[in-house]
Amino acid sequence: MYYTSCIILNFKMDKEKKLNELLASWEDTYKKGQLTLWIFLSLQDSKKYVEEIKDFVEKKSNGTITCEEQSLYRALRKYEHIEVLKHEPGKGNNGPDRKYYYLTELGKELFNRFVTRNITLFFSEEIQRLLKS
Amino acid sequence: MKTITLFLIRFALSATALTIIFRYGLSYGMENKSAFVVASAAIIYGITMFILGWYFGKKDGEYLPIYDVGFRFHFTTYLVFNTVSLLWFVLGLNAHNEKVKIIYITAIIWGAVLITHFLFFLWTRKNSINNLYKEDLFD
Numbered sequence: 001m002y003y004t005s006c007i008i009l010n011f012k013m014d015k016e017k018k019l020n021e022l023l024a025s026w027e028d029t030y031k032k033g034q035l036t037l038w039i040f041l042s043l044q045d046s047k048k049y050v051e052e053i054k055d056f057v058e059k060k061s062n063g064t065i066t067c068e069e070q071s072l073y074r075a076l077r078k079y080e081h082i083e084v085l086k087h088e089p090g091k092g093n094n095g096p097d098r099k100y101y102y103l104t105e106l107g108k109e110l111f112n113r114f115v116t117r118n119i120t121l122f123f124s125e126e127i128q129r130l131l132k133s
Numbered sequence: 134m135k136t137i138t139l140f141l142i143r144f145a146l147s148a149t150a151l152t153i154i155f156r157y158g159l160s161y162g163m164e165n166k167s168a169f170v171v172a173s174a175a176i177i178y179g180i181t182m183f184i185l186g187w188y189f190g191k192k193d194g195e196y197l198p199i200y201d202v203g204f205r206f207h208f209t210t211y212l213v214f215n216t217v218s219l220l221w222f223v224l225g226l227n228a229h230n231e232k233v234k235i236i237y238i239t240a241i242i243w244g245a246v247l248i249t250h251f252l253f254f255l256w257t258r259k260n261s262i263n264n265l266y267k268e269d270l271f272d
Contacts, residue, residue: 032272033271033272036271074195074196074197077196077197078197078198078265078269078270081135081197081263081265082262082263082265082270083263
Protein backbone atom coordinates (compact mmCIF):
# COMPACT_ATOMS: atom_id res chain seq x y z
CA MET A 1 0.00 0.00 0.00
CA TYR A 2 2.78 2.41 0.97
CA TYR A 3 4.69 1.48 -2.17
CA THR A 4 1.65 2.20 -4.41
CA SER A 5 1.10 5.61 -2.75
CA CYS A 6 4.71 6.50 -3.40
CA ILE A 7 4.36 5.59 -7.08
CA ILE A 8 1.18 7.72 -7.45
CA LEU A 9 2.82 10.65 -5.66
CA ASN A 10 5.89 10.39 -7.88
CA PHE A 11 3.69 10.27 -10.98
CA LYS A 12 1.81 13.41 -9.86
CA MET A 13 5.08 15.24 -9.16
CA ASP A 14 6.47 14.27 -12.55
CA LYS A 15 3.29 15.48 -14.26
CA GLU A 16 3.40 18.79 -12.34
CA LYS A 17 7.07 19.28 -13.21
CA LYS A 18 6.44 18.56 -16.88
CA LEU A 19 3.44 20.91 -16.94
CA ASN A 20 5.50 23.72 -15.42
CA GLU A 21 8.31 23.18 -17.90
CA LEU A 22 5.89 23.14 -20.85
CA LEU A 23 4.13 26.26 -19.56
CA ALA A 24 7.42 28.11 -19.12
CA SER A 25 8.52 27.14 -22.63
CA TRP A 26 5.19 28.22 -24.20
CA GLU A 27 5.16 31.49 -22.24
CA ASP A 28 8.75 32.27 -23.26
CA THR A 29 7.78 32.06 -26.93
CA TYR A 30 4.43 33.79 -26.40
CA LYS A 31 5.94 36.74 -24.54
CA LYS A 32 8.61 37.44 -27.16
CA GLY A 33 6.16 39.21 -29.40
CA GLN A 34 4.15 40.77 -26.62
CA LEU A 35 6.34 43.73 -25.74
CA THR A 36 5.29 45.73 -28.81
CA LEU A 37 1.61 45.28 -27.98
CA TRP A 38 2.15 46.40 -24.38
CA ILE A 39 4.23 49.43 -25.38
CA PHE A 40 1.53 50.49 -27.84
CA LEU A 41 -1.16 49.88 -25.22
CA SER A 42 0.68 52.07 -22.71
CA LEU A 43 1.01 54.89 -25.24
CA GLN A 44 -2.59 54.52 -26.36
CA ASP A 45 -3.35 55.44 -22.75
CA SER A 46 -1.23 58.64 -22.72
CA LYS A 47 2.20 60.11 -23.55
CA LYS A 48 4.80 58.47 -21.36
CA TYR A 49 8.51 58.47 -20.65
CA VAL A 50 10.49 55.24 -20.48
CA GLU A 51 10.09 54.50 -16.76
CA GLU A 52 6.34 55.12 -17.03
CA ILE A 53 6.05 52.72 -19.97
CA LYS A 54 8.02 50.11 -18.02
CA ASP A 55 5.79 50.53 -14.93
CA PHE A 56 2.62 50.40 -17.03
CA VAL A 57 3.68 47.20 -18.80
CA GLU A 58 4.72 45.42 -15.61
CA LYS A 59 1.70 46.56 -13.58
CA LYS A 60 -1.02 46.03 -16.18
CA SER A 61 0.33 42.64 -17.24
CA ASN A 62 0.27 41.54 -13.60
CA GLY A 63 4.02 41.09 -13.74
CA THR A 64 3.86 38.47 -16.49
CA ILE A 65 5.68 40.81 -18.89
CA THR A 66 8.89 42.30 -17.57
CA CYS A 67 11.14 44.49 -19.65
CA GLU A 68 14.70 45.65 -19.25
CA GLU A 69 15.12 49.38 -19.87
CA GLN A 70 17.73 48.57 -22.50
CA SER A 71 15.31 46.47 -24.57
CA LEU A 72 12.67 49.13 -24.11
CA TYR A 73 15.00 51.84 -25.43
CA ARG A 74 15.96 49.63 -28.37
CA ALA A 75 12.32 48.97 -29.22
CA LEU A 76 11.44 52.67 -28.96
CA ARG A 77 14.40 53.59 -31.18
CA LYS A 78 13.18 51.17 -33.86
CA TYR A 79 9.56 52.34 -33.66
CA GLU A 80 10.67 55.96 -33.96
CA HIS A 81 12.76 55.06 -36.98
CA ILE A 82 9.78 53.48 -38.75
CA GLU A 83 7.67 56.51 -37.74
CA VAL A 84 5.04 54.81 -35.61
CA LEU A 85 6.24 56.72 -32.52
CA LYS A 86 7.63 60.15 -31.85
CA HIS A 87 8.88 61.87 -28.75
CA GLU A 88 8.84 65.36 -27.34
CA PRO A 89 10.82 66.78 -24.44
CA GLY A 90 9.05 67.23 -21.13
CA LYS A 91 9.96 68.30 -17.62
CA GLY A 92 11.72 65.75 -15.41
CA ASN A 93 11.69 65.65 -11.61
CA ASN A 94 14.44 68.16 -10.76
CA GLY A 95 16.59 66.56 -13.42
CA PRO A 96 17.14 66.89 -17.16
CA ASP A 97 14.21 66.91 -19.60
CA ARG A 98 12.59 63.55 -20.30
CA LYS A 99 11.57 62.12 -23.64
CA TYR A 100 7.79 61.68 -23.71
CA TYR A 101 6.78 59.13 -26.31
CA TYR A 102 3.49 59.11 -28.19
CA LEU A 103 1.90 57.23 -31.09
CA THR A 104 1.82 58.91 -34.49
CA GLU A 105 -1.21 58.61 -36.78
CA LEU A 106 0.57 55.71 -38.52
CA GLY A 107 1.21 54.08 -35.13
CA LYS A 108 -2.44 54.44 -34.08
CA GLU A 109 -3.62 52.97 -37.36
CA LEU A 110 -1.14 50.09 -37.07
CA PHE A 111 -2.24 49.39 -33.49
CA ASN A 112 -5.95 49.46 -34.42
CA ARG A 113 -5.46 47.08 -37.34
CA PHE A 114 -3.34 44.72 -35.28
CA VAL A 115 -5.93 44.66 -32.49
CA THR A 116 -8.79 44.11 -34.94
CA ARG A 117 -7.03 41.23 -36.66
CA ASN A 118 -5.42 39.53 -33.68
CA ILE A 119 -7.05 40.53 -30.39
CA THR A 120 -10.71 41.28 -31.06
CA LEU A 121 -11.38 37.73 -32.21
CA PHE A 122 -10.83 36.58 -28.62
CA PHE A 123 -14.00 38.46 -27.65
CA SER A 124 -16.26 36.42 -29.92
CA GLU A 125 -18.83 34.30 -28.07
CA GLU A 126 -17.47 31.06 -29.45
CA ILE A 127 -13.89 31.76 -28.39
CA GLN A 128 -15.03 33.08 -25.01
CA ARG A 129 -16.97 29.84 -24.45
CA LEU A 130 -13.93 27.76 -25.39
CA LEU A 131 -11.67 29.80 -23.13
CA LYS A 132 -14.01 29.26 -20.20
CA SER A 133 -14.50 25.54 -20.76
CA MET B 134 18.39 57.29 -43.99
CA LYS B 135 20.59 56.77 -40.97
CA THR B 136 23.86 55.35 -42.30
CA ILE B 137 26.68 56.80 -40.20
CA THR B 138 26.25 55.52 -36.67
CA LEU B 139 28.40 55.87 -33.57
CA PHE B 140 29.57 52.26 -33.82
CA LEU B 141 30.51 52.69 -37.49
CA ILE B 142 32.63 55.75 -36.57
CA ARG B 143 34.29 53.78 -33.74
CA PHE B 144 34.97 50.95 -36.18
CA ALA B 145 36.48 53.38 -38.72
CA LEU B 146 38.79 54.91 -36.10
CA SER B 147 39.93 51.51 -34.80
CA ALA B 148 40.40 50.23 -38.37
CA THR B 149 42.51 53.31 -39.19
CA ALA B 150 44.80 52.64 -36.21
CA LEU B 151 45.09 48.95 -37.13
CA THR B 152 45.81 49.73 -40.78
CA ILE B 153 48.61 52.13 -39.82
CA ILE B 154 50.17 49.42 -37.61
CA PHE B 155 49.77 46.91 -40.46
CA ARG B 156 51.38 49.23 -43.01
CA TYR B 157 54.27 49.83 -40.64
CA GLY B 158 54.76 46.07 -40.13
CA LEU B 159 54.52 45.44 -43.88
CA SER B 160 57.01 48.16 -44.79
CA TYR B 161 59.37 47.09 -42.01
CA GLY B 162 59.20 43.45 -43.15
CA MET B 163 59.77 44.36 -46.80
CA GLU B 164 62.60 46.76 -46.03
CA ASN B 165 64.33 43.99 -44.05
CA LYS B 166 63.30 41.28 -46.54
CA SER B 167 61.62 39.28 -43.79
CA ALA B 168 58.83 37.08 -45.15
CA PHE B 169 57.96 36.13 -41.58
CA VAL B 170 57.25 39.74 -40.52
CA VAL B 171 55.26 40.41 -43.72
CA ALA B 172 53.18 37.24 -43.32
CA SER B 173 52.64 37.80 -39.58
CA ALA B 174 51.55 41.42 -40.15
CA ALA B 175 49.05 40.31 -42.81
CA ILE B 176 47.62 37.43 -40.74
CA ILE B 177 47.33 39.46 -37.53
CA TYR B 178 45.78 42.37 -39.47
CA GLY B 179 43.25 40.08 -41.14
CA ILE B 180 42.22 38.41 -37.89
CA THR B 181 41.98 41.62 -35.84
CA MET B 182 40.01 43.41 -38.58
CA PHE B 183 37.58 40.49 -38.68
CA ILE B 184 37.12 40.60 -34.89
CA LEU B 185 36.72 44.39 -34.98
CA GLY B 186 34.10 44.21 -37.73
CA TRP B 187 32.23 41.43 -35.97
CA TYR B 188 32.23 43.25 -32.61
CA PHE B 189 31.18 46.69 -33.85
CA GLY B 190 28.78 45.18 -36.38
CA LYS B 191 27.03 43.27 -33.60
CA LYS B 192 26.85 46.37 -31.39
CA ASP B 193 25.57 48.42 -34.30
CA GLY B 194 22.82 45.88 -35.04
CA GLU B 195 21.78 45.84 -31.39
CA TYR B 196 21.49 49.63 -31.42
CA LEU B 197 19.42 49.76 -34.62
CA PRO B 198 19.00 46.85 -37.08
CA ILE B 199 19.88 48.84 -40.22
CA TYR B 200 19.43 46.76 -43.35
CA ASP B 201 22.68 46.92 -45.30
CA VAL B 202 23.84 43.27 -45.50
CA GLY B 203 27.20 44.43 -44.09
CA PHE B 204 27.78 46.95 -46.87
CA ARG B 205 28.44 50.00 -44.64
CA PHE B 206 31.21 48.19 -42.75
CA HIS B 207 32.65 46.77 -45.97
CA PHE B 208 32.68 50.20 -47.64
CA THR B 209 34.28 51.79 -44.54
CA THR B 210 37.01 49.13 -44.53
CA TYR B 211 37.65 49.79 -48.22
CA LEU B 212 37.91 53.54 -47.70
CA VAL B 213 40.11 53.26 -44.61
CA PHE B 214 42.49 50.69 -46.06
CA ASN B 215 43.00 52.42 -49.39
CA THR B 216 43.24 55.93 -47.94
CA VAL B 217 45.81 54.92 -45.32
CA SER B 218 47.76 52.91 -47.92
CA LEU B 219 47.84 55.78 -50.42
CA LEU B 220 48.85 58.28 -47.75
CA TRP B 221 51.59 55.87 -46.69
CA PHE B 222 53.14 56.29 -50.13
CA VAL B 223 52.39 60.02 -50.41
CA LEU B 224 54.20 60.60 -47.09
CA GLY B 225 57.08 58.41 -48.23
CA LEU B 226 56.75 55.90 -45.40
CA ASN B 227 56.86 52.88 -47.71
CA ALA B 228 59.80 50.50 -48.08
CA HIS B 229 62.03 51.14 -51.11
CA ASN B 230 60.92 47.86 -52.70
CA GLU B 231 57.16 48.51 -52.16
CA LYS B 232 55.26 49.45 -55.30
CA VAL B 233 52.30 51.87 -55.30
CA LYS B 234 50.91 49.94 -58.30
CA ILE B 235 49.85 47.19 -55.86
CA ILE B 236 47.63 49.71 -54.05
CA TYR B 237 45.90 50.68 -57.31
CA ILE B 238 45.38 47.06 -58.36
CA THR B 239 44.00 46.19 -54.90
CA ALA B 240 41.65 49.18 -55.04
CA ILE B 241 40.34 48.20 -58.49
CA ILE B 242 39.76 44.50 -57.74
CA TRP B 243 38.35 45.20 -54.30
CA GLY B 244 36.24 48.01 -55.81
CA ALA B 245 34.65 45.52 -58.21
CA VAL B 246 33.79 43.23 -55.26
CA LEU B 247 32.41 46.23 -53.39
CA ILE B 248 30.17 47.20 -56.31
CA THR B 249 28.87 43.61 -56.46
CA HIS B 250 28.13 43.81 -52.72
CA PHE B 251 26.28 47.09 -53.25
CA LEU B 252 24.20 45.62 -56.07
CA PHE B 253 23.35 42.65 -53.85
CA PHE B 254 22.26 45.11 -51.15
CA LEU B 255 19.99 46.95 -53.62
CA TRP B 256 18.60 43.67 -54.91
CA THR B 257 17.68 42.34 -51.45
CA ARG B 258 16.44 45.68 -50.15
CA LYS B 259 12.82 44.53 -50.31
CA ASN B 260 13.50 42.69 -47.04
CA SER B 261 13.54 46.03 -45.22
CA ILE B 262 11.11 48.68 -44.02
CA ASN B 263 12.55 52.20 -43.65
CA ASN B 264 15.96 50.54 -44.06
CA LEU B 265 15.53 48.32 -41.00
CA TYR B 266 15.43 44.52 -41.10
CA LYS B 267 11.76 43.49 -41.36
CA GLU B 268 12.14 40.48 -39.09
CA ASP B 269 13.88 42.51 -36.37
CA LEU B 270 11.28 45.27 -36.14
CA PHE B 271 8.95 43.69 -33.60
CA ASP B 272 11.18 41.04 -32.02
